[in-house]
Amino acid sequence: MVMADILEIIQQRRSMRVPFSPNRPMSKENLRKILEAARWAPTAHNMQNFEVLVVDDKGILEKIGNIKSRVSEAFIRENYQQLSFSEEELLQKKVGILGTNFPPDWRDPAKLDKAVRECSPSPLNQRIGGSPVLLIVIYDSRKRAPASEGDVLGFISLGCVMQNMWLMAQSLGISVHILSVFSGETVEKEVKRILKVPEYMKIAFAIRLGYPVSKQARHLRVRRDIEMFTHHNGYGKKGLR
């Protein structure tokens, strides 16, 4: 493997928010490779502060899919701040996401209160239905990386685990969808009950793995230019000179 291959995999990695085929199970060999990638993730103090719950039992997946949760007020309001309202705007901003991915009321500041009021609980199945396997990454909330306030270093480590698994999956042609909703209070409590996870273990995030039933509609992906986030030899000296 050469550098160009790595950059290609990094650039091709993307969030797949379409349904995955229930009839294409994940091979144990591929799952092992993804777990091997997690295994070698860098973590603060090499604490390896993660455990991975692999869920591919149809009955358990169904139970998890039946959990209902509602989108929080904080999410609806703060999500709004990240939206662009046209491809042109997103292309110019280069950060955030396109508003058309969300319900109309979520995109109109005058209707955000209404959106919050009317947001009713929906089953997780709407997002994970059909996915042949979920990986749920958990960590021990009683520990932290040495002297790390709020265990920031521990959370960065969990991010490294996420990225390692995501890039491995990408290289194997397996689609990935991150599900932060699993770390929300309601879902976390129910998932922990179903999977008999000890109280002190917290869910960091879940990953839905699979093969899409249909192509994901083309959507604009933007990133800032290197010059926009690089400061060379002093803050404000933008770019790599």
Ligand SMILES: Cc1cc2nc3c(=O)[nH]c(=O)nc-3n(C[C@H](O)[C@H](O)[C@H](O)COP(=O)(O)O)c2cc1C
């Ligand atoms: C920590 C973290 C949490 C995320 N949570 C979610 C999520 O809950 N749902 C989702 O659809 N995407 C989630 N994403 C994916 C991001 O929205 C996505 O990576 C970003 O918009 C860039 O798009 P791309 O992955 O297609 O490049 C998450 C990503 C990260 C790193």
